[in-house]
Amino acid sequence: MAVSGFIADHYGRDGRRLGTLRACGAARHREELGGEDVLELACLEAPEKYERLVWRDPEDGRWREHVVVRTDERAGGGCGVYCEGSLCDLLAGVVEELRLTGATAAEAASAVLAPAGWESSATGLSSTAACMIYHANRLSALRRVCEVWGAEPDPYVEVGASGVTARGVVLRARVGAWRGARLTYGRNMAGCVRTVAEDEVYTALYGWGAGEAVMGEDGTWTGGYRKRIGFASVNGGAGWVGDEAARLAWGISRPDGTRAHRFGQVVFSGVTDPERVLELTQAELPRACRPRISYAVEAAVLEGRVPVLLGDTVAVTDTAPPAPRVSELRVVAREREIGDGVVARYTLGSVLPTVHAAASDVAHAVRDVEDAAGAAGDAAAAVSAVAAEVRAATGAASGGAVPALATKAYVDGLFAELDDLSEVEF
Numbered sequence: 001m002a003v004s005g006f007i008a009d010h011y012g013r014d015g016r017r018l019g020t021l022r023a024c025g026a027a028r029h030r031e032e033l034g035g036e037d038v039l040e041l042a043c044l045e046a047p048e049k050y051e052r053l054v055w056r057d058p059e060d061g062r063w064r065e066h067v068v069v070r071t072d073e074r075a076g077g078g079c080g081v082y083c084e085g086s087l088c089d090l091l092a093g094v095v096e097e098l099r100l101t102g103a104t105a106a107e108a109a110s111a112v113l114a115p116a117g118w119e120s121s122a123t124g125l126s127s128t129a130a131c132m133i134y135h136a137n138r139l140s141a142l143r144r145v146c147e148v149w150g151a152e153p154d155p156y157v158e159v160g161a162s163g164v165t166a167r168g169v170v171l172r173a174r175v176g177a178w179r180g181a182r183l184t185y186g187r188n189m190a191g192c193v194r195t196v197a198e199d200e201v202y203t204a205l206y207g208w209g210a211g212e213a214v215m216g217e218d219g220t221w222t223g224g225y226r227k228r229i230g231f232a233s234v235n236g237g238a239g240w241v242g243d244e245a246a247r248l249a250w251g252i253s254r255p256d257g258t259r260a261h262r263f264g265q266v267v268f269s270g271v272t273d274p275e276r277v278l279e280l281t282q283a284e285l286p287r288a289c290r291p292r293i294s295y296a297v298e299a300a301v302l303e304g305r306v307p308v309l310l311g312d313t314v315a316v317t318d319t320a321p322p323a324p325r326v327s328e329l330r331v332v333a334r335e336r337e338i339g340d341g342v343v344a345r346y347t348l349g350s351v352l353p354t355v356h357a358a359a360s361d362v363a364h365a366v367r368d369v370e371d372a373a374g375a376a377g378d379a380a381a382a383v384s385a386v387a388a389e390v391r392a393a394t395g396a397a398s399g400g401a402v403p404a405l406a407t408k409a410y411v412d413g414l415f416a417e418l419d420d421l422s423e424v425e426f
Helices: 086-092 105-116 138-149 244-250 274-288 355-373 379-394 408-421
Strands: 007-011 017-022 027-032 037-043 052-056 063-073 079-085 094-104 119-123 128-137 152-160 163-172 178-185 192-196 204-208 211-215 221-228 240-242 263-267 293-298 313-318 325-338 342-349
Touching: 007 163, 037 063, 052 163, 063 086, 063 152, 063 163, 079 086, 086 105, 086 128, 086 138, 086 152, 086 163, 094 105, 094 138, 105 119, 105 128, 105 138, 105 163, 128 138, 138 152, 138 163, 178 192, 178 293, 204 274, 240 244, 240 274, 263 274, 293 325, 313 342
Parallel strands: 119 163, 178 313, 204 263
Antiparallel strands: 007 017, 007 052, 027 037, 027 325, 037 079, 052 063, 063 079, 094 128, 152 163, 192 293, 204 240, 211 221, 293 342, 313 325, 325 342
């Protein structure tokens, strides 16, 4: 079904209403859970950079605000417009240094967002945690808060007669809900693509915690770290945990007919208790020991005739060989053509760090490495070389997106090389 006629209220950089912007046809809206929020459209007259489009979502009734970040004007007339959700404003704010100790998610969000004039709250998150944010833009800082407190951001805008009257973010334990949508996947099924990701399957995991602090003779911290904490001391001498059923299914085949574990590593840099490292590694193992499967589906394929929003849960019955499987997956991304009607396509799968989050994590890690290297003398060149390689692999140096080849395993491997400097006191 073709759609047309997308309309949005058009506001200038000063917040003054400039009129109505009508698209030539439908607008394309793409959003990821905790990631991108992009609106693309074509129109006759080009809006200017950082002007704003405010529109009401036809599916959930929420107001949305998008900022014009790029226009492509054609010589023969007409213009392509690329906009990002108003969260992109936070890229222009800087957190110099923020130390959070024993803070709730609401307190952490407020510390990051309030100086930028944004509202914040949290729901379903009762735990406290500690976090340090250093030399980061406010969007990166918000993503770091979400990571530490186990939250998902749900941005919103409030609109009145004069335009946008408030911007804010609600941190939720889980965005979306169960609304009754179902998918039954079978062979020769139109409107659905099943993807088995290229990610490595690990049937056993080593787990590492924080680096052990180097203490002076007087018992004070010297500013240095040695190798990371493991959990062999609390796991019968084994520094890894494994899944035997996964080994038999996915392990590496040997000439004698046996199967060996596929080993991977996970790092929890803020954890200092070996038992906690063991607990977190065991929790990570079920996700690592089977292939990651996602489904790209058209809205018409879903059963239940209910609205499907970002983050919602969908019951999936996969009848493909070798055996039928029933699971609950989430809507981790959706793409819609919005105009007089809505044509939607959803991606169902597991929630993974987005490109933005991955780039943010790399930037934090590189900054920490370089700060330590400043006091390391001759070791600085070696550390900076690893940091430069990470930057090149992920695009962090240029601010670009993370290429597909810069997988998490590859980046983790590069940072693992820093353990070779374990005898150097930073």
